[in-house]
Amino acid sequence: DQQVKQNSPSLSVQEGRISILNCDYTNSMFDYFLWYKKYPAEGPTFLISISSIKDKNEDGRFTVFLNKSAKHLSLHIVPSQPGDSAVYFCAASAHQAGTALIFGKGTTLSVSS
Amino acid sequence: NAGVTQTPKFRVLKTGQSMTLLCAQDMNHEYMYWYRQDPGMGLRLIHYSVGEGTTAKGEVPDGYNVSRLKKQNFLLGLESAAPSQTSVYFCASSSGQFGPQHFGDGTRLSIL
Numbered sequence: 001d002q003q004v005k006q007n008s009p010s011l012s013v014q015e016g017r018i019s020i021l022n023c024d025y026t027n028s029m030f031d032y033f034l035w036y037k038k039y040p041a042e043g044p045t046f047l048i049s050i051s052s053i054k055d056k057n058e059d060g061r062f063t064v065f066l067n068k069s070a071k072h073l074s075l076h077i078v079p080s081q082p083g084d085s086a087v088y089f090c091a092a093s094a095h096q097a098g099t100a101l102i103f104g105k106g107t108t109l110s111v112s113s
Numbered sequence: 114n115a116g117v118t119q120t121p122k123f124r125v126l127k128t129g130q131s132m133t134l135l136c137a138q139d140m141n142h143e144y145m146y147w148y149r150q151d152p153g154m155g156l157r158l159i160h161y162s163v164g165e166g167t168t169a170k171g172e173v174p175d176g177y178n179v180s181r182l183k184k185q186n187f188l189l190g191l192e193s194a195a196p197s198q199t200s201v202y203f204c205a206s207s208s209g210q211f212g213p214q215h216f217g218d219g220t221r222l223s224i225l
Contacts, residue, residue, distance in 0.1 A: 004155070032211055043117070043216030044156070075183050089155060095211055100146075100171060103155035 003027045004092050006104035015113045019077040023090030023104055026071065030092040033059050034101070035064060038087045047088075048075070080111045115139050116169045119204050119217035120154045126194045134189040134220050136204030144207045145187035146171075147179060149200040156203060162187055163210070169218060 015020045023033075031052035036044035049071065050055045050057040050064045057064050063076045077084055090104040117138045126132055136145065143164050148156040156172030162181040176198060178190045187206075191198060201221050205214040 006155075009153075024205060036216075041218065043205075043218045045216070046213035049213065093211055099159060100158050101214065103157075105155045107184060 001026070002104075003030075004090055004102045004104040006088075006090055006107045008107050009105070010108045010110070012110045013080045015082055015111055016079045019075075019078065019080045019084065019109055019111065021075040021077075021088050021090075021107050023073050023075075024071060025073075025092050026093070027094065027102075028071070029094035030102075031072050031095050033064070033066060034091045035062075036059050036089040036091060036103075037084075038089065038106070044089055069090065077109075080109075082111050082113050085109055085111045115151075115202055117206055117215050117217035119202075119220050121220060122218070122225070123221045126191075126222065128194060128196060128224060130194050130224075131190070131192050132194065132222075133191075134204075134222075136187045136189070136217060138185055138187075138204075138206040138215070140206060140215065141184070141206070142206035142208050142215070142223055143184070144210060144214075145181065146205045146207075147177070147187065147189045148203045148205065149173065150203060150219075151200050159189065159202075196224050198222065199224045 034049040035047040038044040066073045087106045089106045091101045132210045147159040147163040160179040161172040180188045201219045204217045207214045
């Protein structure tokens, strides 16, 4: 059973607009969440993270929002740029239980100019 | 500025052959990981290591073995390759158990 779900396999956005990538999780023990970006033929690169004690974390054009009651997090990219076109993975872990990172299946973002 | 280096980048094997994938990191990280990524799937953890001389099983360990004889290296072995092990393999390392992981560029392995 998938513990981390990214229900949208793909997302298309115009340059300059906002991209919103969503992630749902089922394990209430998860308390640390990360987003990774992956270009073809490269490994994933860390983008941004959030701890469960926060509901928002911002880094430049990237903001992650966490809604613990809904077990939902989202990544906002504003403004979107063509170079943001990549696969985005959501990942979660439970510090208390000592679990390793669990990854979602990824969402492919395409930003057109 | 190497970070995490994986060798080889590509390999084709026949069923039943064995091989070893090498991962090397130059960031003095304690934790190292091996993942596999299959089409339409996220990354799934095969094995990991929390320090030199230690290894532990991840989500999908069957058919694989690992060794961490040196802190900077983490080896992934396939003793008898099967077509189901055709995948892209990623190695990663991190300084702490829950810190961001740094990934290599992957090894694309095809087993015929």
